[in-house]
Amino acid sequence: MRDDDGRQDPPVNKGVMISGGTHYVGNQAVGDGARAFSGSVSFQPQDPEQAARTAELLTVVERLLEEHRAALADPDATTRELRRLREELQEEEPQPTVLRRALDRLNEFVQPVAPLVVAVGQLAASVQGLPGG
Numbered sequence: 720m721r722d723d724d725g726r727q728d729p730p731v732n733k734g735v736m737i738s739g740g741t742h743y744v745g746n747q748a749v750g751d752g753a754r755a756f757s758g759s760v761s762f763q764p765q766d767p768e769q770a771a772r773t774a775e776l777l778t779v780v781e782r783l784l785e786e787h788r789a790a791l792a793d794p795d796a797t798t799r800e801l802r803r804l805r806e807e808l809q810e811e812e813p814q815p816t817v818l819r820r821a822l823d824r825l826n827e828f829v830q831p832v833a834p835l836v837v838a839v840g841q842l843a844a845s846v847q848g849l850p851g852g
Contacts, residue, residue, distance in 0.1 A: 769845065769848065773808065773845045776838065776841055776842040776845050777801070777805055779838050779841075779842075780801060780835070780838045781801060783832075783834050783835050783838050786834075787832045787834065791828065791832065791835075792828070797825065797828040797829065800824045800825050800828060803817070803821050804818065804822065804825065807821065808846070822846060825843075826839050
């Protein structure tokens with residue numbers, strides 16, 4: 720686009736380009752309406768639809784763990800932490816501190832495998848009852 724003085728606006732980049740070396744990425748969001756969450760975590764009771772979404776995301780993360788097992792620094796610990804999260808979610812009254820710790824550890828374990836980072840982020844959002852989860 721040109722303004723009234725005939726100057727060209729710089730192009731808008733709504734993506735991420737990373738090249739060379741090793742990159743470790745924490746929470747990140749890209750594009751219109753994208754959001755990344757970090758900091759304190761709160762948990763709200765899940766309605767049946769949300770609980771079904773969380774169960775579906777647990778299955779997705781499990782599948783991705785198997786697909787990307789070789790890329791993980793400690794695949795056995797990652798699997799154990801996911802199992803711990805699943806077991807706690809099945810409790811009548813899941814403990815927020817256990818859920819928070821499991822989600823934090825899962826997030827650490829899946830770095831820097833991008834598909835797992837995304838899936839664990841979606842799982843955390845669903846477990847936490849955050850918008851977009």
